Amino acid sequence: MNAGDSNNKTMVTSSNEKSSEEKKGTIHWFRHGLRLHDNPALLEALESGGDFYPIFIFDGEVAGTKTAGYNRTRFLLESLRDLDSSLSKHGGRLHVFFGDPVKVLPKIFQEWSIEKLTFEQDPEPVWTARDNAVKKLCQDSGVECVEKVSHTLWDPKEIINNNGGCPPLTYLLFNQVAQAVGDPPRPVDDPDFSKVNMPVTVDHDNKFAIPTAEKLGVQLECKEQEARVNNWMGGETQALNLFKHRVQVEEMAFSVGSVMPNQSYPDLMGPPLSMSAHLRFGCLSIRKLYWTLRDAYTKISTTKPWSTTSVVGQVMWREYFYTMSVNNRSYDKMESNPICLNIPWYEDNEKLQKWTDGETGYPWIDAIMKQLRHEGWIHHVARHAVSTFLTRGDLWISWVDGLKVFDRYLIDADWSVCAGNWMWMSSSAFEKVLNCPKCFCPVRYGKKLDPNGDYIRRYLPVLKDMPLRYLFEPWKAPKAVQEKAKCFIGVDYPKPMVDHNKASKECYNLMMDVKRKLVAQGPGVEHCRPSNAEEVHKFVWMPGCHGATKDHGSGEIDEDRLCDGLNDL
Numbered sequence: 001m002n003a004g005d006s007n008n009k010t011m012v013t014s015s016n017e018k019s020s021e022e023k024k025g026t027i028h029w030f031r032h033g034l035r036l037h038d039n040p041a042l043l044e045a046l047e048s049g050g051d052f053y054p055i056f057i058f059d060g061e062v063a064g065t066k067t068a069g070y071n072r073t074r075f076l077l078e079s080l081r082d083l084d085s086s087l088s089k090h091g092g093r094l095h096v097f098f099g100d101p102v103k104v105l106p107k108i109f110q111e112w113s114i115e116k117l118t119f120e121q122d123p124e125p126v127w128t129a130r131d132n133a134v135k136k137l138c139q140d141s142g143v144e145c146v147e148k149v150s151h152t153l154w155d156p157k158e159i160i161n162n163n164g165g166c167p168p169l170t171y172l173l174f175n176q177v178a179q180a181v182g183d184p185p186r187p188v189d190d191p192d193f194s195k196v197n198m199p200v201t202v203d204h205d206n207k208f209a210i211p212t213a214e215k216l217g218v219q220l221e222c223k224e225q226e227a228r229v230n231n232w233m234g235g236e237t238q239a240l241n242l243f244k245h246r247v248q249v250e251e252m253a254f255s256v257g258s259v260m261p262n263q264s265y266p267d268l269m270g271p272p273l274s275m276s277a278h279l280r281f282g283c284l285s286i287r288k289l290y291w292t293l294r295d296a297y298t299k300i301s302t303t304k305p306w307s308t309t310s311v312v313g314q315v316m317w318r319e320y321f322y323t324m325s326v327n328n329r330s331y332d333k334m335e336s337n338p339i340c341l342n343i344p345w346y347e348d349n350e351k352l353q354k355w356t357d358g359e360t361g362y363p364w365i366d367a368i369m370k371q372l373r374h375e376g377w378i379h380h381v382a383r384h385a386v387s388t389f390l391t392r393g394d395l396w397i398s399w400v401d402g403l404k405v406f407d408r409y410l411i412d413a414d415w416s417v418c419a420g421n422w423m424w425m426s427s428s429a430f431e432k433v434l435n436c437p438k439c440f441c442p443v444r445y446g447k448k449l450d451p452n453g454d455y456i457r458r459y460l461p462v463l464k465d466m467p468l469r470y471l472f473e474p475w476k477a478p479k480a481v482q483e484k485a486k487c488f489i490g491v492d493y494p495k496p497m498v499d500h501n502k503a504s505k506e507c508y509n510l511m512m513d514v515k516r517k518l519v520a521q522g523p524g525v526e527h528c529r530p531s532n533a534e535e536v537h538k539f540v541w542m543p544g545c546h547g548a549t550k551d552h553g554s555g556e557i558d559e560d561r562l563c564d565g566l567n568d569l
């Protein structure tokens with residue numbers, strides 16, 4: 001047996017209680033990793049020969065279903081349908097069950113004479129109790145249980161062990177530890193179904209069928225979700241098509257000495273190009289993405305080694321946030337989270353609701369929040385805009401509240417990646433660059449990224465006839481202009497909920513207070529934070545913004561020194 005085999009990162013629970021003649025079936029249990037390619041646990045199942053049963057179990061939580069809104073649920077169901085269709089090309093099908101895996105599995109172990117269960121490691125601590133219970137169940141019932149690492153590039157526990165037992169708290173440190181551990185494994189071969197028999201159970205009652213969102217109790221949240229303007233579709237087939245396209249785009253960028261065109265030249269209006277939701281559900285293998293891009297980069301940029309500034313470096317952010325969360329069940333909280341600073345955020349449900357509903361009165365912020373609800377995906381730069389507005393930029397409301405909203409509406413919302421990004425952006429950093437009211441001004445930032453206002457007009461049709469001059473601050477439009485645009489501010493579209501100039505200065509001073517108190521307390525709490533200002537500049541889209549702040553002691557901020565590069569707006 002392969003227990004503890006660290007080479008191929010396999011963890012096995014086994015028992016010899018029953019003889020192998022009595023049992024011949026193998027189950028591969030899909031949870032994340034909703035793909036056939038680069039799926040080492042699936043390969044292990046197929047290697048066994050005999051009867052093979054691919055399954056998925058809805059237990060009310062799997063793959064983040066507990067908190068998912070309509071768009072993410074639909075994305076998951078599409079991914080399952082795609083998987084089912086791919087399996088049917090090999091003569092099989094996906095068998096879907098409902099209930100607690102510890103109750104569902106014993107029945108099918110018996111009914112299908114199962115001797116082996118395989119699954120991909122779900123590294124986040126929210127899944128540990130479930131998987132430990134299933135491993136124990138296998139042990140008790142004499143079923144070999146094989147778990148393989150392929151949702152992440154490295155086994156997060158290996159990184160933690162190599163960092164002296166604790167997670168690397170900065171991205172820089174994470175990269176150093178990962179480098180010391182060595183290259184991640186390359187993708188494994190595509191599956192070969194020729195050795196197995198896939199019994200397709202007659203299912204007159206459709207009891208193994210993939211349910212609808214309604215059956216799962218998830219309803220459309222608004223009519224725009226049906227329209228699918230930007231058509232994000234789940235499934236391995238979609239993921240691989242998109243991947244092919246993305247590789248071409250990245251290769252083209254490498255060949256002209258550029259990196260990360262998706263982030264450097266944000267296209268808010270274009271067709272979906274992001275792979276994050278496919279990576280989140282495992283429709284696309286992270287190792288396939290990493291190695292294809294790294295190889296392409298190395299081939300083209302022969303002089304410069306691949307680096308953390310390329311899209312490969314972006315993928316490392318995902319690893320970093322996953323690794324940090326592994327031993328931390330409170331990673332998505334503030335008070336009980338040992339790597340998050342406690343900040344006395346305001347509690348203001350009314351303001352939180354306005355932000356959630358896209359009714360802040362700042363069109364740039366509201367358009368983003370509408371897109372989030374309608375389509376389930378918003379660009380990285382848009383995430384910066386709304387996360388800073390909610391937290392340190394304007395409203396001084398906890399990142400945990402923002403996380404809950406993202407976790408419901410984003411199709412790529414990952415328990416650890418989402419919380420990690422919110423924590424990093426909002427609460428635990430005193431980097432001057434992040435404490436920059438002008439950089440994150442909801443008017444200036446929007447003008448820079450949506451210079452013609454097309455994005456705002458698409459997601460806020462109520463403002464479609466507002467002249468560009470007033471589009472980002474429509475409250476300044478004279479009454480006659482509002483009348484002509486058929487949009488009265490305060491009636492058809494809200495007045496700004498806060499005055500950004502005042503609110504951002506208050507937030508700045510509050511953040512400085514937190515900093516002063518922490519400094520006075522002596523050696524600081526080790527917490528998740530940016531490594532340095534340069535990293536913030538790479539992570540957050542602030543072109544030309546140098547973030548040089550000067551606090552005159554009285555809380556007065558020298559705004560001209562805050563972000564020289566944005567003066568041209």
Ligand SMILES: Cc1cc2nc3c(=O)[nH]c(=O)nc-3n(C[C@H](O)[C@H](O)[C@H](O)COP(=O)(O)OP(=O)(O)OC[C@H]3O[C@@H](n4cnc5c(N)ncnc54)[C@H](O)[C@@H]3O)c2cc1C
Pocket residue numbers: 260262263273274275276277279280311314315316317318319321378379380383384387406410412413414415417418419421422425
């Ligand atoms: C407040 C906030 C919340 C976020 N929540 C999530 C989330 O729940 N899930 C999620 O996948 N991303 C999240 N991100 C990160 C980022 O916005 C998305 O990963 C990115 O927009 C995906 O676009 P892309 O696929 O074109 O990225 P690319 O630039 O092409 O990067 C390739 C892949 O690297 C990973 N990646 C890139 N940036 C990051 C990052 N900052 N952190 C972690 N992984 C990254 C993603 O898997 C992405 O698909 C969040 C960012 C912020 C500021």
